[in-house]
Amino acid sequence: MxxxxxxxxxxxxxxxxxxxxxxxxxxxxxxxxxxxxxxxxxxxxxxxxxxxxxxxxxxxxxxxxNTDALLLAIADTLIGRAQEGWQETGDWRTDLRTMGLRIHSSYQNHPQAAVLAAFRTTGRVHETRAVERILGILREGGFPDPLAVRIYHAFVDQALAFAAQDAAAKSLPPAAREADEEVWQSVYGKLSAETHPHIAAIFPLLAADMRDSGYPFALELMLGAVEALRPPQDG
Missing domain, CATH: 1.10.10.60 (Homeodomain-like)
Known part of the structure; x- marks a missing residue:
């Protein structure tokens, strides 16, 4: 266009x-x-x-x-779908977790579009609503404004980075995706305990865990770190 x-x-x-x-x-x-x-x-x-x-x-x-305007609208639509039916509970940790998982899931439902759009800033209605909601969760959760901004930035970047990475993997042609998965068995599964003792010792756990997205656990790590930064609350 x-x-x-x-x-x-x-x-x-x-x-x-x-x-x-x-x-x-x-x-x-x-x-x-x-x-x-x-x-x-x-x-x-x-x-x-x-x-x-x-x-x-x-x-x-x-x-x-032009096509870029359409791409921004697509990105905003994915953000909007992540928020459909979302209800604030008043518990900042629960609400951030739910929002993050919803964003990630929305992009995984449209992986090819996510690869194109996850890193864009749309300035459209769904994105501005999401920014307002996430900042509201943090400010009402007792985080001072400078810290709320830093947490917001890290939270959103983490969610979108994992969304884009996982979407890119999901968008691979089936043969390429199967070949990548097979590497864990054909290469890592055959490494010797003499040369790679740590991989050999825990290979079954490693291979099983790498089949899934690392985002849910990474999100929990972030929420734990955010909890440690939260100022003591009166009462």
């Missing part, structure tokens, strides 16, 4: 597409997510999106000025 600006009042396309659907921002995002899941980054083109939607590709400019 090239840079174009369409006035807000002119964005809505009321005439149905060839598939009988009325074009909307959400329909474009949902279609883009489906195409990215099937074809990766190459799916983010007006030609491919237009064909999938049954609409003239130029109609997409009424909603997104």
């Amino acid at each position: 090239s840079e174009r600006v369409v006035p807000e009042v002119s964005r809505q396309r009321r005439r149905p597409t060839k598939q009988g659907a009325v074009l909307s921002e959400q329909l474009i995002i949902d279609t883009a997510l489906r195409l990215v899941a099937q074809h990766g980054a190459d799916a983010l083109s007006v030609r491919r999106l237009g064909a999938a939607l049954g609409a003239d590709p130029s109609a997409l400019y009424r909603y997104f000025r």
